Amino acid sequence: MKRYILEVCYLNIMIGLLKDSSKNIRICAFHIFKVFVANPNKPRDIIQVLVDNHRELLKLLHNLPTSKGEDEQLDEERDLIIKEIEKLVRLSV
Structure with a gap:
């Protein structure tokens, strides 16, 4: 998994x-996508993809459907990932 989350091609697949x-599929993709974003040692090219696509990503995340029973946890995780992407955008300016 460590190698997987360092590769831009896999991030693009999840996007x-x-x-x-x-x-x-969107919910399963989110659970993998969040590992890319939450990784404290993101390579520069992963950060660049997240920053370059932040508007589209934020829109996709805000529209992410929730499953029964997972609503609260999924919402919390989604909010954390949204904040992390917004933070990356602020730091890259």
């Missing part, structure tokens, strides 16, 4: 899956 028409 693509966040756009999928299937609610379940």
Whole structure:
């Protein structure tokens, strides 16, 4: 997993899956995507992709569907990931 979250190509795949028409695929993609964002040792190219695509990512995250029983935890995790992306954008300016 450590190697996986260091590769931009895998991040781009997860971003693509966040756009999928299937609610379940979007939720599963989010659970992997959040590891890329939460990684404290993100490579510069991962940060750049997150910053360059922040508007689209924030829109996708705000529209992320929730599953019954996971609503509260998923909402909390989504909010943390949104804050982290916003922080990266502020730091990159």
